[in-house]
Amino acid sequence: MCESPTPTRNPLERILDSSYELFSQHGVRAVGVDAIVAHAGVAKMTLYRYFASKDELVLAFMERREQRWTKGWVQAGASHRAASPEGRLLAIFDLFDEWFQRDDFEGCSFINVLLEIDDRQHPVHQAAVRHLFNIRAFLKHLAEEAGVRDPDGFSRRWHILMKGSIVAAGEGDRGAARAAQDVGRLLLAAEDITVDHSEHVSKASRQAVAR
Amino acid sequence: MCESPTPTRNPLERILDSSYELFSQHGVRAVGVDAIVAHAGVAKMTLYRYFASKDELVLAFMERREQRWTKGWVQAGASHRAASPEGRLLAIFDLFDEWFQRDDFEGCSFINVLLEIDDRQHPVHQAAVRHLFNIRAFLKHLAEEAGVRDPDGFSRRWHILMKGSIVAAGEGDRGAARAAQDVGRLLLAAEDITVDHSEHVSKASRQAVAR
DNA sequence: GGGGCACTAGACCGGTCTGTATAAGCCCAT
DNA sequence: ATGGGCTTATACAGACCGGTCTAGTGCCCC
Numbered sequence: 001m002c003e004s005p006t007p008t009r010n011p012l013e014r015i016l017d018s019s020y021e022l023f024s025q026h027g028v029r030a031v032g033v034d035a036i037v038a039h040a041g042v043a044k045m046t047l048y049r050y051f052a053s054k055d056e057l058v059l060a061f062m063e064r065r066e067q068r069w070t071k072g073w074v075q076a077g078a079s080h081r082a083a084s085p086e087g088r089l090l091a092i093f094d095l096f097d098e099w100f101q102r103d104d105f106e107g108c109s110f111i112n113v114l115l116e117i118d119d120r121q122h123p124v125h126q127a128a129v130r131h132l133f134n135i136r137a138f139l140k141h142l143a144e145e146a147g148v149r150d151p152d153g154f155s156r157r158w159h160i161l162m163k164g165s166i167v168a169a170g171e172g173d174r175g176a177a178r179a180a181q182d183v184g185r186l187l188l189a190a191e192d193i194t195v196d197h198s199e200h201v202s203k204a205s206r207q208a209v210a211r
Numbered sequence: 212m213c214e215s216p217t218p219t220r221n222p223l224e225r226i227l228d229s230s231y232e233l234f235s236q237h238g239v240r241a242v243g244v245d246a247i248v249a250h251a252g253v254a255k256m257t258l259y260r261y262f263a264s265k266d267e268l269v270l271a272f273m274e275r276r277e278q279r280w281t282k283g284w285v286q287a288g289a290s291h292r293a294a295s296p297e298g299r300l301l302a303i304f305d306l307f308d309e310w311f312q313r314d315d316f317e318g319c320s321f322i323n324v325l326l327e328i329d330d331r332q333h334p335v336h337q338a339a340v341r342h343l344f345n346i347r348a349f350l351k352h353l354a355e356e357a358g359v360r361d362p363d364g365f366s367r368r369w370h371i372l373m374k375g376s377i378v379a380a381g382e383g384d385r386g387a388a389r390a391a392q393d394v395g396r397l398l399l400a401a402e403d404i405t406v407d408h409s410e411h412v413s414k415a416s417r418q419a420v421a422r
Numbered sequence: 423g424g425g426g427c428a429c430t431a432g433a434c435c436g437g438t439c440t441g442t443a444t445a446a447g448c449c450c451a452t
Numbered sequence: 453a454t455g456g457g458c459t460t461a462t463a464c465a466g467a468c469c470g471g472t473c474t475a476g477t478g479c480c481c482c
């Protein structure tokens with residue numbers, strides 16, 4: 001009688017949920033549509049009723065990844081943990097640190113797709129580039145708020161730290177987030193020398209160091 | 212009569228050469244054994260005479276990648292371009308800068324394999340981790356020579372910059388090497404403040420900046 | 423010249439992939 | 453109750469995958 005509480009009865013949502021779980025965990029190339037429909041408990045024809053091809057499903061997955069991971073976790077989490085732009089930039093690596101300790105650490109799906117689909121003309125590859133660009137837009141926004149000299153260059157450097165630490169975590173380095181955060185503090189300190197010397201940074205640094 | 216000058220008549224070498232070209236360019240998952248034997252101009256049975264499985268061929272490819280890329284290009288190139296350990300660390304990004312401008316930029320095969328084969332127990336995945344560790348061993352050696360406080364941590368941070376810039380180049384950012392090099396200079400400068408103030412760094416920095 | 427060996431060419435096997443076709447079941451609204 | 457649309461289950465097509473088998477070819481060395 002009393003079944004599971006709202007077992008995501010909607011087939012479309014079940015497909016999207018299963019795609020998110022399987023694609024993010026094992027990659028879009030390793031997971032076939034059969035695995036997704038089996039995990040979702042729907043018929044394959046139902047999937048192809050909503051998506052013309054697997055590629056379109058992958059694109060929908062990446063949109064969802066941006067909503068959940070980029071916006072719902074990185075941006076919201078960083079904004080919640082610190083008030084100043086410098087503190088929010090550093091807080092990204094606090095989030096990463098917790099992320100890297102998880103046994104089901106799955107890496108950045110945009111990086112994974114970018115490298116899995118090497119054809120630069122492929123729409124899925126281009127979508128990965130676009131979603132990574134959107135992450136950088138958030139970093140650039142924070143950099144502008146922090147008043148750095150070159151917000152675009154700064155966001156690129158910060159993103160290099162993020163991506164490098166994610167790959168390092170994929171190797172098994174659980175301290176990669178702290179290592180990248182240390183470098184990030186140097187980046188901020190170098191900016192503060194020539195821009196300003198507000199106390200927000202030291203506050204965020206103390207908070208991060210204390211842990 | 213006069214055929215192509217020594218067309219790598221040896222079938223084993225033809226297989227290894229084709230594996231290197233195709234695997235490094237398109238990834239070990241996207242390239243099948245049929246494509247390799249076709250490119251090498253050998254019979255499939257010849258491949259399976261020398262390698263028990265595709266996985267073993269991939270392992271042989273990664274060994275060759277370490278010989279050619281890690282040792283023959285990164286380590287030899289950095290050692291040739293600068294004499295001091297600090298200069299050699301920075302020279303890595305000079306090499307990367309030229310690499311990133313190439314139209315056939317293929318990325319780091321070890322990172323690609325690491326993310327393509329997500330199973331941490333898989334020997335190919337573990338081999339990728341090992342080859343990345345070997346790169347870090349070279350960085351650690353330079354860090355020790357430079358006299359940094361924490362050579363292991365320093366090599367991890369430097370490697371994060373390398374890996375992050377490679378991913379950024381995969382996105383299409385042709386300036387990623389210079390961006391990472393700028394951050395690398397900050398790392399070296401931070402070390403010099405607390406360790407020593409030898410002139411090698413400033414020499415290397417001048418050399419790198421002057422270009 | 424003849425035996426042995428590496429190599430070639432191509433068919434072939436079982437499995438997996440994306441995507442389609444078909445037929446039956448279910449639910450809801452008229 | 454009776455359609456009609458959504459969903460299901462299942463089978464299937466065609467391509468590709470890693471890997472095997474076989475028959476035949478050329479070459480080198482005794």
